[in-house]
Amino acid sequence: MSKFLKLFTNRIFITILWFSLSFLAALKQILHHHINNYQIYKYTFINLILHKNLYAPQPQNFLDSNHYGPLFALFIAPFTLFPDVVGTLLWVVFNAWALYQAILMLPVTIQQRTAILLICTHELMTASFNVQFNPTMAALIVLSFVFIRRKQDIWAALAIVIGTYIKLYGIVGLAFFFFSQNKLKLIMWLVVWGLLLFALPMLFSSPAFVIQSYYDWYNSLVEKNALNATSTMQDISVMGMIRRLFHYPQLSNMVVLLPGILVFALSYLRISSFNQTSYQLLILTSTLIFTVIFSTSSESPTYIIAFVGVAIWFMNLDKPVSNWEIALLVFALIITSMSPSDLFPRFINKNYIKPYALKALPCFIIWLKIVYESLTRKFTHPPSYSVV
Secondary structure (H helix, E strand, C coil): CHHHHHHCCCHHHHHHHHHHHHHHHHHHHHHCCCCHHHHHHHHHHHHHHHCCCCCCCCCCCCCCCCCCCCCHHHHHHHHHHCCHHHHHHHHHHHHHHHHHHHHHCCCCCHHHHHHHHHHHHHHHHHHHHCCCCHHHHHHHHHHHHHHHHCCCHHHHHHHHHHHHHHHCHHHHHHHHHHHCCCHHHHHHHHHHHHHHHHHHHHHCCCHHHHHHHHHHHHHHHHHHHHHHCCCCCCCCCHHHHHHHHCCCCCCCHHHHHHHHHHHHHHHHHCHHHCCCHHHHHHHHHHHHHHHHHCCCCCCHHHHHHHHHHHHHHHHCCCCCCCHHHHHHHHHHHHHHHHCCCCCCCHHHHHHHHCCCCHHHHHHHHHHHHHHHHHHHCCCCCCCCCCCC
């Protein structure tokens, strides 16, 4: 038993597990010809060059439609140089690598980083099955936090702008603004990167087309938001959960979102704790989870973002960890992470978890606890880790 436990705390073993499960998930989808998301991504670059609408359906090439910003076309561009099989595998491995590197940069101990990787491994595999960008989105949010802490505002601004121009979620990196030691520098670089990355796709297309594409992107998001409420695959959020549990599809997002924002903002009342690492990590975890559970665009693969928050929260808890806190982690592992997999009873998932968006429930409860901790925990202990 001790050898078994030792294996699951071994950094090399966890690293192999992290990448191999994602690789195998991608390989399975390739063998079953389920790489539609990669096809959507690939054609954003092709369409950018050909001046074709980035958001119009192209059933001859892929199902559904693109919902990422014009900058994403350049992000996916290097992968389109390869055949689809190779490009898909490289894409999935890249996303796993991006999140892996971001987690290794967190201001926690090496042992805690390893544990965070282990907790997130299954959720990463879910994202990899869907050939999703979400692991990199989680990485960009974490990196914006890490770079601000390291006083590398130029790179923090870059991470925020890239995330925002690709999927809008990146804007939540501004939640760490108050941790910056040079706020004017951060603002300046946000503007600089914002202008540069707005114009960058124009080098591969034309200014008029890219500007029109941003307008088309806005319209596609508005349309998608309207459709999300009627889909069991989308709107896995607090709003979606309430809509489905109470059979109230006409519920306005703002009725839930505005109180959620106010609760989120309560954590910033602890101004005296802004320089405490444990407090900062709570804000990071709150941000990662909030971004997903209050978004109508959230689907099962999106939860890798929230689950990174869950894992960091658990490893950032005061010791000893209570039974209640362990129960919350187990609850999240079972309902949020395991429910979409074959490891979970299909009947329960099909008849309860999916129809009622219950995948969001454990993360919502943990998020409320995080906000409570940020208001009540004593942040007096000095950090016991290397920030390198």
